[in-house]
Structure formats: structure tokens, C-alpha cells
Amino acid sequence: MRMRKKPNMPRRIEKCGGIYIGNPEDYHGKWLETFPEYKELQLEIxxxxxxxxAETALTMPETLLVAIERVREAMIIGMERAAREGIPNIRFIDTDAAMLRFIFASGExxxxxxxFCDPWPSNGHRKRRLTHEGFLDIYKDILRADGEIHFKTDNDGLFDYSLGQFLKCGFELEDVTRDLHGGGMVGIMTDYEMKFHEQGVSINRCVARIKT
Ligand SMILES: C[S@@+](CC[C@H](N)C(=O)[O-])C[C@H]1O[C@@H](n2cnc3c(N)ncnc32)[C@H](O)[C@@H]1O
Incomplete structure (x- = not known):
């Protein structure tokens, strides 16, 4: 996501208060111990x-939803909304997904x-895809034994590639669809999803669960 640098970023982040986690490594292995009012920890990458x-967190008040985003200029918009609406069960971290093992313990x-992660269509860039096996190994490590990944994309090529990567890395697939909203709108839409849906682009979705 390319965005113009926004001025006053430190001040805007500070105004969001505890929603922003600037020292996420300190919570490693201790997320639910630190926030005992929640029963479950989920992550959006x-x-x-x-x-x-914001909309997902509102549907599950007993779950802490931690959102990761490496572009602060995008993330601040979600942070300011969560602060404005007083949504208690969200935290934001500005980091790269490659850092997740330093932030979450195994099985946490x-x-x-x-x-709608970036497709990186060139084969030379495949390691940057967030469903490349290098990332899936990290996700598998930090997920609980019965953990799952909910994946959506508009990009058919990325979807085919990702299904293969999930299977290769020891996940089993459920609820695989290539036209999520074909029979009417389903679930909570992301910003990108709204845009693609309005353009008539079909949305791919699957759930990848760690094979037991
Ligand atoms: C195409 S946008 C989709 C944003 C949002 N999920 C949606 O559907 O509206 C992809 C987002 O992933 C972020 N991103 C890409 N690679 C990342 C990485 N390695 N770590 C953290 N965020 C990443 C980008 O900065 C961008 O905001």
C-alpha cells in the first residue's frame, strides 16, 4: 500500500493511547496474561x-484482536477509528510479518x-508473498495446535499458489470458495474487498487449519 507520509504521526499515535503497542516483544508469551479480560488471541496481518x-473486533468482545501493519500511514486510520469508537479489544503494531516470532510465543x-495481501506476481519476488512457505512456517509456529488461518484474496493466481503452499506446509483446507459473495454478501468486508466487490471481481476465500 503506497501512501503519502502523514505529518504529525508520533503525536497522532500518542493520542490513540494504549491501542498502539510500541514494544510488542515485551508481550511475547504473555498476551492473555497481560490482558486477562480476554479468552482468545487473534491476529490480523x-x-x-x-x-x-474494527468491525471484526466488535463482533467478538471476548477476543483480543492484534493488527499488524508495516505502513504506519495506513494503520493510523484504523487506530484513530478504534480510539474514536472506544473499541476496547484491539491493539495495533507497526511491524513486518517477518517479526512475528519475536512478538508471539509458540502456540499463543x-x-x-x-x-488481500500483495500478490507479488513475479516469481523472483515470491518470498515476499505473505503465503510463501517462509511466512507459513512462522504462522504455524505461533498458532495453537487447533489454530487456523482465514485467507481472502481477489487474485486468482495468488489463491492457487497459496492453496498449494498451505498443503505443502501441513495445513488442511476448509470452506474453499472462488466466489465468496456469489450468493450475496458474506462476512465482514475489508477496504480492498469493498472496492473489488463493487467492480464485480469475485473474491476467493479459504480456511487453512493445522493438520492434526
Ligand atoms: C493490499 S493491502 C490490503 C489491506 C487490507 N488487508 C484490506 O484488505 O483492505 C496489503 C497490506 O498488507 C501490508 N503488508 C504487506 N506486506 C506486509 C508485511 N510483510 N508485514 C506487514 N504488513 C504487510 C501492506 O502494507 C498493506 O497495507
Whole structure:
């Protein structure tokens, strides 16, 4: 996501208060101990402007939803919305998904949402895809034994590639669809999803669960 640098970023982040976690490594292995009011920890990777983050958190008040985004200029929009609406069960971290093992201990996360990640179509860039096996190994490590990844994309090529990567890395697939909204709108839409849906682009979705 390319965005113009926004001025006053430190001040805007500060105004969001405890929603922003600037020292996420300190919570490693201790997320639910630190926030005992929640029963479950879930993670959204590449949350962008955080529309899905806010709306999903509102549907599950007993779950802490941590959103990761490496572009602060996008993330601040979701943070300011969560602060404005007083949504208690969201935290934001500005980092790269490659850092997740330093932030979450093995088996600490119940579910990961991966929505409309960049397709990186060139084969030379495949390691940057957030469903490349290098990333899937990290997700598998931080997920609980019964953990799952909810994956959505508009990109058919990325979807085919990702299904193969999930199987290769020891996940089994459920609820695989190539036209999620074909029979009417389903679930909470992300910002990108709204845009693609309005253009008539079909949305691919699957749930990848660690094989037991
Ligand atoms: C195409 S946008 C989709 C945003 C949002 N999920 C949505 O569906 O509206 C992909 C987002 O993933 C973020 N992203 C890409 N690679 C990332 C990485 N390695 N770590 C963290 N965020 C990443 C980008 O900065 C961007 O905001």
C-alpha cells in the first residue's frame, strides 16, 4: 500500500493511547496474561486502514484482536477509528510479518486473518508473498495446535499458489470458495474487498487449519 507520509504521526499515535503497542516483544508469551479480560488471541496481518479490524473486533468482545501493519500511514486510520469508537479489544503494531516470532510465543495465537495481501506476481519476488512457505512456517509456529488461518484474496493466481503452499506446509483446507459473495454478501468486508466487490471481481476465500 503506497501512501503519502502523514505529518504529525508520533503525536497522532500518542493520542490513540494504549491501542498502539510500541514494544510488542515485551508481550511475547504473555498476551492473555497481560490482558486477562480476554479468552482468545487473534491476529490480523496487513490490516491496512483497519476497517475489517474494527468491525471484526466488535463482533467478538471476548477476543483480543492484534493488527499488524508495516505502513504506519495506513494503520493510523484504523487506530484513530478504534480510539474514536472506544473499541476496547484491539491493539495495533507497526511491524513486518517477518517479526512475528519475536512478538508471539509458540502456540499463543488462535486465529490469523490474512486479507488481500500483495500478490507479488513475479516469481523472483515470491518470498515476499505473505503465503510463501517462509511466512507459513512462522504462522504455524505461533498458532495453537487447533489454530487456523482465514485467507481472502481477489487474485486468482495468488489463491492457487497459496492453496498449494498451505498443503505443502501441513495445513488442511476448509470452506474453499472462488466466489465468496456469489450468493450475496458474506462476512465482514475489508477496504480492498469493498472496492473489488463493487467492480464485480469475485473474491476467493479459504480456511487453512493445522493438520492434526
Ligand atoms: C493490499 S493491502 C490490503 C489491506 C487490507 N488487508 C484490506 O484488505 O483492505 C496489503 C497490506 O498488507 C501490508 N503488508 C504487506 N506486506 C506486509 C508485511 N510483510 N508485514 C506487514 N504488513 C504487510 C501492506 O502494507 C498493506 O497495507
Amino acid at each position: 496487513g490490516c491496512g486502514r483497519g476497517r475489517f479490524t 495465537v488462535g486465529r490469523i486473518y490474512l486479507n
